[in-house]
Amino acid sequence: MSRTPFLFDLDGTLIDSVYQHVLAWKEALEAEGVTLSIWRIHRKIGMSGGLLAQVFLRETGLEISEKRLERLYQHHAEAFHRHHSQIAVRPLPGACQLLGYLTEQGIPWAIATSGQIETARPSLVTLGIDPDKITLVTRDQVRHAKPDPDLFVTAAERLGVDIRQSLVIGDSIWDMLAAQRARALGIGVLSGGYSQGELEQAGALRVYADPAGLLHHIDEVSARD
Numbered sequence: 558m559s560r561t562p563f564l565f566d567l568d569g570t571l572i573d574s575v576y577q578h579v580l581a582w583k584e585a586l587e588a589e590g591v592t593l594s595i596w597r598i599h600r601k602i603g604m605s606g607g608l609l610a611q612v613f614l615r616e617t618g619l620e621i622s623e624k625r626l627e628r629l630y631q632h633h634a635e636a637f638h639r640h641h642s643q644i645a646v647r648p649l650p651g652a653c654q655l656l657g658y659l660t661e662q663g664i665p666w667a668i669a670t671s672g673q674i675e676t677a678r679p680s681l682v683t684l685g686i687d688p689d690k691i692t693l694v695t696r697d698q699v700r701h702a703k704p705d706p707d708l709f710v711t712a713a714e715r716l717g718v719d720i721r722q723s724l725v726i727g728d729s730i731w732d733m734l735a736a737q738r739a740r741a742l743g744i745g746v747l748s749g750g751y752s753q754g755e756l757e758q759a760g761a762l763r764v765y766a767d768p769a770g771l772l773h774h775i776d777e778v779s780a781r782d
Contacts, residue, residue: 561779562723563659564712564741567670569603569728569749571652571768572680576750577640578602578633578672582609585632589625591617599750603729604671604703630673637676648684649748651769656684658772664779665716667692669708671731692716703731706739713741724778726771733759744778746771 569575579599586593591613601609610629659666670677674688674695681688692715699707706720713720725736728749736743737760745756745764753764763778765771771778 560664562713562716562718563664563666564709564720564723564725565666565668566603566725566727566729566732567668567677567680568672569649570726570732570746571649571656571668571684572646573649573748574646574680575599575602575728575748577637577646578676580640581633581636584636585629586610586613588632589614589629593617603727603731603749608702634673634675638679646680646683649746649767649769651767651772653684655768655772656686658775665692665718667694667712667716669694669712671696671702671708673697703729704734704738706735706741709735709739709741713739730755730759733761736760742778744771 565571568578579595579602582598583593583595593613601612610626614625656666668691672695674697677693677695678688692712694708694712694715696702699711701707709725710720713723721740723741724744725732725739725741726744726746727733727736728746729751733743733745733756743761745761746767747753747764748767756764765774
């Protein structure tokens with residue numbers, strides 16, 4: 558059976574939480590006097606929070622200070638936790654089954670998210686995962702986040718596998734760009750709101766609707782021993 562490692566993004570890939578993050582960033586930005594349409598925020602989801610905030614501040618001409626970025630992080634975390642409880646965040650179809658299948662088959666997998674650990678933990682609990690018992694890389698553990706490849710490269714290193722022989726599973730163009738920069742193969746899912754065309758143009762080898770679709774077609778992306 559295949560031993561090809563799987564490196565997963567979290568939000569929009571395993572957990573149906575993209576739009577909760579969009580609303581949380583909208584609240585955080587408005588707390589700093591930045592008013593943006595929701596669709597503009599959505600197009601940047603998948604980047605690291607810090608890079609996302611800097612892009613928005615730069616576009617609006619506001620000063621990018623460490624204190625302002627810290628406040629944005631805090632506002633976002635607080636708003637996300639609130640939306641997480643108000644709008645039920647659930648695993649995407651097939652997510653738990655896919656991770657269970659990989660575990661049963663002895664196929665290495667890890668989660669690498671551009672979110673901070675404080676926002677990742679509740680999502681992992683929703684997946685039925687103990688964050689301390691899996692290979693997990695969060696934004697605060699690497700120098701650069703997506704579209705830089707650091708998250709996925711670090712995840713591969715912690716698994717003890719070759720990033721060039723790994724699959725990066727993600728829902729955004731930022732995941733696919735990071736996969737290309739890491740020289741890994743990118744597999745896209747539509748569950749984060751990006752189209753098949755956008756994901757393929759960013760480098761996705763295959764695109765599926767959600768984790769259930771990937772599991773159903775697992776032999777298409779996973780080489781056999």
